[in-house]
Amino acid sequence: AQSVAQPEDQVNVAEGNPLTVKCTYSVSGNPYLFWYVQYPNRGLQFLLKYITGDNLVKGSYGFEAEFNKSQTSFHLKKPSALVSDSALYFCAVRDYRGSTLGRLYFGRGTQLTVWP
Amino acid sequence: NAGVMQNPRHLVRRRGQEARLRCSPMKGHSHVYWYRQLPEEGLKFMVYLQKENIIDESGMPKERFSAEFPKEGPSILRIQQVVRGDSAAYFCASSPPVGGGVQETQYFGPGTRLLVL
Numbered sequence: 001a002q003s004v005a006q007p008e009d010q011v012n013v014a015e016g017n018p019l020t021v022k023c024t025y026s027v028s029g030n031p032y033l034f035w036y037v038q039y040p041n042r043g044l045q046f047l048l049k050y051i052t053g054d055n056l057v058k059g060s061y062g063f064e065a066e067f068n069k070s071q072t073s074f075h076l077k078k079p080s081a082l083v084s085d086s087a088l089y090f091c092a093v094r095d096y097r098g099s100t101l102g103r104l105y106f107g108r109g110t111q112l113t114v115w116p
Numbered sequence: 117n118a119g120v121m122q123n124p125r126h127l128v129r130r131r132g133q134e135a136r137l138r139c140s141p142m143k144g145h146s147h148v149y150w151y152r153q154l155p156e157e158g159l160k161f162m163v164y165l166q167k168e169n170i171i172d173e174s175g176m177p178k179e180r181f182s183a184e185f186p187k188e189g190p191s192i193l194r195i196q197q198v199v200r201g202d203s204a205a206y207f208c209a210s211s212p213p214v215g216g217g218v219q220e221t222q223y224f225g226p227g228t229r230l231l232v233l
Contacts, residue, residue, distance in 0.1 A: 042227075043120075043122075043225050043226040044159075044207065045224070090158060102147065102211075103149065103161040103172060104149075104159070104161065105161070106160075108158045
């Protein structure tokens with residue numbers, strides 16, 4: 001079965017410092033990986049995805065993620081955090097097989113807090 | 117291009133009533149997914165639909181829940197005889213036709229927050 005794990009419930013970082021939100025995955029084939037962000041009482045906004053190709057994926061709002069096959073990880077990063085980045089971040093993996101084609105499997109989420 | 121629309125945004129029901137949640141996908145999208153988010157948890161897949169077809173409903177509870185995506189109009193998630201445990205945020209997502217590949221991104225609506233009293 002496909003699954004993702006976000007080992008940290010919370011990440012706190014000072015504004016201007018680099019941030020990392022961790023994600024590890026488990027799939028039986030090629031992984032299709034996604035990051036979404038959720039602001040309070042809002043829906044999920046797509047940040048970036050990895051399908052194939054370069055291991056470093058660039059996305060919206062200055063975020064990027066590094067795919068590491070040997071460590072089965074897809075960590076979200078940003079070189080310089082902003083207070084406005086404070087939100088709930090979800091990692092997800094896409095199932096591409098047979099009858100479960102299409103569904104996303106989400107991690108539990110990581111609450112990022114950036115303080116001034 | 118309008119995003120995924122969901123209504124109502126908030127819905128309050130008493131135990132035993134019916135809840136109907138609506139989702140209009142993005143223009144050009146023919147695939148709709150429903151997810152449920154319980155407090156302090158991530159999103160859980162419920163059902164995947166195309167126009168007039170249910171592709172995968174393995175995430176739906178066997179009783180009281182149903183979904184449809186008619187040829188015309190929005191997708192509907194229907195919960196009959198609601199119980200307090202149904203209180204959650206329900207999100208709809210849409211994506212382009214799978215001809216674009218499974219790598220197609222799912223775009224989410226703002227969600228419907230259901231509260232069962």
